[in-house]
Amino acid sequence: MNYFPDEVLEHIFDFVTSQRDRNSVSQVCKPWYKIESSSRQKVFVGNCYAISPERVIERFPGLKSITLKGKPHFADFNLVPPDWGGFVYPWIEAFARNNMGLEELKLKRMIISDECLELISRSFANFKSLVLVSCEGFSTDGLAAIASNCSFLRELDLQENDVEDHRGHWLSCFPDTCTSLVSLNFACLKGDVNLAALERLVARSPNLRSLRLNHAVPLDILQKILMRAPHLVDLGVGSYVHDPDSETYNKLVTALQKCKSVRSLSGFLEAAPQCLSAFHLICPNLTSLNLSYAPGIHGTELRKLIRHCRKLQRLWILDCIGDEGLEVVASTCKDLQEIRVFPSDPFVGNAAVTEVGLVALSSGCPKLHSILYFCQQMTNAALITVAKNRPNFTRFRLCILDPTKPDAVTNQPLDEGFGAIVHSCKGLRRLSMSGRLTDQVFLYIGMYAEQLEMISIAFAGDTDKGMQYLLNGCKKLRKLEIRDCPFGNAALLMDVGKYETMRSLWMSSCNVTLGGCKSLAKKMPMLNVEIINETDQMDISADDRQKAEKMFLYRTLAGRRKDTPEFVWTL
Amino acid sequence: MEGGVAYENDLNLKETELRLGLPGTGSTIEKGVSGARNNKRPLPETREEGGANGKPDAQHDDQENAPAPKAQIVGWPPIRSYRKNSLQPKKAEAEAAAGMYVKVSMDGAPYLRKIDLTVYKGYPELLRALENMFKLTIGEYSEREGYKGSEYAPTYEDKDGDWMLVGDVPWDMFLSSCKKLRIIKGSEAIGLGCGA
Numbered sequence: 139m140n141y142f143p144d145e146v147l148e149h150i151f152d153f154v155t156s157q158r159d160r161n162s163v164s165q166v167c168k169p170w171y172k173i174e175s176s177s178r179q180k181v182f183v184g185n186c187y188a189i190s191p192e193r194v195i196e197r198f199p200g201l202k203s204i205t206l207k208g209k210p211h212f213a214d215f216n217l218v219p220p221d222w223g224g225f226v227y228p229w230i231e232a233f234a235r236n237n238m239g240l241e242e243l244k245l246k247r248m249i250i251s252d253e254c255l256e257l258i259s260r261s262f263a264n265f266k267s268l269v270l271v272s273c274e275g276f277s278t279d280g281l282a283a284i285a286s287n288c289s290f291l292r293e294l295d296l297q298e299n300d301v302e303d304h305r306g307h308w309l310s311c312f313p314d315t316c317t318s319l320v321s322l323n324f325a326c327l328k329g330d331v332n333l334a335a336l337e338r339l340v341a342r343s344p345n346l347r348s349l350r351l352n353h354a355v356p357l358d359i360l361q362k363i364l365m366r367a368p369h370l371v372d373l374g375v376g377s378y379v380h381d382p383d384s385e386t387y388n389k390l391v392t393a394l395q396k397c398k399s400v401r402s403l404s405g406f407l408e409a410a411p412q413c414l415s416a417f418h419l420i421c422p423n424l425t426s427l428n429l430s431y432a433p434g435i436h437g438t439e440l441r442k443l444i445r446h447c448r449k450l451q452r453l454w455i456l457d458c459i460g461d462e463g464l465e466v467v468a469s470t471c472k473d474l475q476e477i478r479v480f481p482s483d484p485f486v487g488n489a490a491v492t493e494v495g496l497v498a499l500s501s502g503c504p505k506l507h508s509i510l511y512f513c514q515q516m517t518n519a520a521l522i523t524v525a526k527n528r529p530n531f532t533r534f535r536l537c538i539l540d541p542t543k544p545d546a547v548t549n550q551p552l553d554e555g556f557g558a559i560v561h562s563c564k565g566l567r568r569l570s571m572s573g574r575l576t577d578q579v580f581l582y583i584g585m586y587a588e589q590l591e592m593i594s595i596a597f598a599g600d601t602d603k604g605m606q607y608l609l610n611g612c613k614k615l616r617k618l619e620i621r622d623c624p625f626g627n628a629a630l631l632m633d634v635g636k637y638e639t640m641r642s643l644w645m646s647s648c649n650v651t652l653g654g655c656k657s658l659a660k661k662m663p664m665l666n667v668e669i670i671n672e673t674d675q676m677d678i679s680a681d682d683r684q685k686a687e688k689m690f691l692y693r694t695l696a697g698r699r700k701d702t703p704e705f706v707w708t709l
Numbered sequence: 710m711e712g713g714v715a716y717e718n719d720l721n722l723k724e725t726e727l728r729l730g731l732p733g734t735g736s737t738i739e740k741g742v743s744g745a746r747n748n749k750r751p752l753p754e755t756r757e758e759g760g761a762n763g764k765p766d767a768q769h770d771d772q773e774n775a776p777a778p779k780a781q782i783v784g785w786p787p788i789r790s791y792r793k794n795s796l797q798p799k800k801a802e803a804e805a806a807a808g809m810y811v812k813v814s815m816d817g818a819p820y821l822r823k824i825d826l827t828v829y830k831g832y833p834e835l836l837r838a839l840e841n842m843f844k845l846t847i848g849e850y851s852e853r854e855g856y857k858g859s860e861y862a863p864t865y866e867d868k869d870g871d872w873m874l875v876g877d878v879p880w881d882m883f884l885s886s887c888k889k890l891r892i893i894k895g896s897e898a899i900g901l902g903c904g905a
């Protein structure tokens with residue numbers, strides 16, 4: 139292969155698309171490294187603090203598309219203070235300064251300001267795609283800048299962001315010449331939008347395939363939009379409240395009849411269940427259905443809807459579907475691959491599904507490999523049955539609303555049940571557990587979960603042994619996050635080299651002390667060991683025996699970060 | 710059997726690590742709910758002493774018989790705030806929009822005021838607000854002696870038309886029964902424990 143000219147090698151490498159594979163290619167030899175690096179267009183950075191933007195630019199001068207992740211996963215659950223970090227500005231500023239031809243930007247759990255959005259819109263002439271997931275720090279003014287200046291924008295996808303809404307004029311900022319939109323998702327915006335501008339935008343976007351509306355788009359506008367965009371593949375209905383006898387509803391039915399391409403449906407932020415029958419036309423072709431923001435849809439109407447969805451591969455739903463509803467899913471959706479069942483009443487803590495629904499799914503859906511399940515209770519027997527039925531799980535996340543609840547029938551810890559899951563599901567890559575769990579479950583995980591990459595643990599284990607079994611056994615572990623477990627310094631310091639093979643470790647409300655963390659930081663200069671101290675109780679020079687309330691460590695080539703707020707210490 | 714033994718040991722430690730407060734106290738846990746960062750370690754002393762004495766069994770009984778603690782733990786259940794907020798927006802919005810405005814009169818004042826009771830989280834906040842609004846001191850509430858030692862006492866008219874001392878009933882009950890407020894002078898408050 140070394141005798142081929144570079145262009146040939148480059149052409150061959152073009153067929154290698156996954157980042158992991160390209161990383162492997164670049165490690166074969168120096169020439170391959172050079173060619174691969176100069177031709178790589180897409181880069182994924184799992185931790186924005188693991189490397190500096192300058193280094194990425196230097197290595198990948200041809201970079202066009204970048205994905206960046208910022209805050210630790212537990213930030214989703216309010217465990218990380220808002221100003222912890224994850225600012226994207228330095229990256230954008232570096233790309234702009236170096237005249238990078240950035241076309242795609244995807245951010246997760248990062249802070250992006252309006253100034254930054256404006257900078258993006260002015261610095262990259264070919265900018266095509268902006269995807270923001272669980273981000274914050276910006277307002278609709280920033281969106282207006284993107285709309286105004288990105289002439290070739292194809293994708294604006296806002297998923298579950300916290301956006302300051304300055305009302306809907308941003309939609310009017312798309313110039314009349316902008317006809318390139320393929321995907322527009324503004325479901326998370328809380329405010330009103332300019333409906334006329336929205337209609338006109340849809341009318342002049344012949345390539346539009348994905349459209350997710352927010353709650354402020356009423357039914358009559360939805361119907362008009364559908365008439366103009368019959369080729370939609372992905373539809374997010376905003377609110378869906380109306381009178382089934384109205385003319386608008388009839389027009390909607392007509393419009394839906396024309397939408398033969400819709401494969402993915404979501405939204406229904408407010409819904410009148412009796413009007414769902416309009417969608418029964420679309421259901422037989424659906425492969426993805428997200429009703430997890432639709433508490434108004436449950437009971438018989440929901441089951442009726444599901445019965446039409448024979449081709450479903452992905453289902454996100456609220457637990458008000460009940461075990462009975464899940465049995466309908468199990469008997470109808472034979473192609474189901476991923477299901478997420480969210481709690482509809484997290485504040486009170488009454489989930490409407492139990493182990494019965496889980497077992498039904500595992501037995502009825504042969505292709506099911508990814509599950510997130512919030513439930514009232516679980517039993518070892520059920521988990522053992524699930525493990526036997528479904529050895530193909532790759533992602534298994536179980537959350538019992540009472541986090542330390544034992545087996546609902548035998549009162550035993552759920553060690554045996556989860557043990558069965560890791561033993562049987564040889565391809566398991568991601569696991570979250572809850573319920574009463576002792577060190578035993580970690581012994582099982584260490585022994586059997588050979589492919590495990592990410593694990594989340596809460597209120598589990600008895601002694602340091604638990605964490606030690608995990609660190610010893612799971613060779614492919616990349617992300618470990620632990621809260622409220624009795625693991626201390628002995629576990630933390632048992633194998634410090636391990637953390638360089640991982641992306642990150644989070645430990646909060648455990649038994650590790652300031653001293654233990656300092657000791658780790660000293661031994662491992664390639665790790666940033668951060669202590670998040672919110673109480674002012676702790677002083678960096680304080681007693682090392684004090685417990686470190688929140689510790690987050692990650693491997694990095696960039697050294698200490700320079701943007702830590704006051705309450706974060708890098709040891 | 711291994712499992713059994715583990716379960717026993719598990720209980721001893723579980724009792725201590727489960728809780729974010731001592732058994733019976735909901736307050737430490739509830740602090741976390743209001744969004745304030747729950748910074749304190751869950752009573753490290755409890756964690757250490759848990760295994761030493763017979764307490765765990767008693768706590769075990771508590772745990773077995775009492776329903777699962779409905780008190781909320783910070784960051785649990787693990788769902789994104791965006792999702793959590795979207796499930797309760799109607800309720801929160803409705804409350805916020807409606808408000809609960811009640812008239813507040815004070816003897817000797819030329820005109821009445823109105824306040825929105827729903828903006829206060831509890832009695833202390835309400836009393837501070839009243840103190841600010843009317844430039845007076847109300848003092849501390851005690852069950853036995855009402856607002857003893859202060860010049861003024863806050864009273865309210867309830868659903869039955871009776872005039873009650875503010876502070877006697879739980880805050881939520883007060884919210885649902887209070888129709889209007891009246892701040893009375895100590896001299897009038899004989900029998901309500903105010904004044905000299």
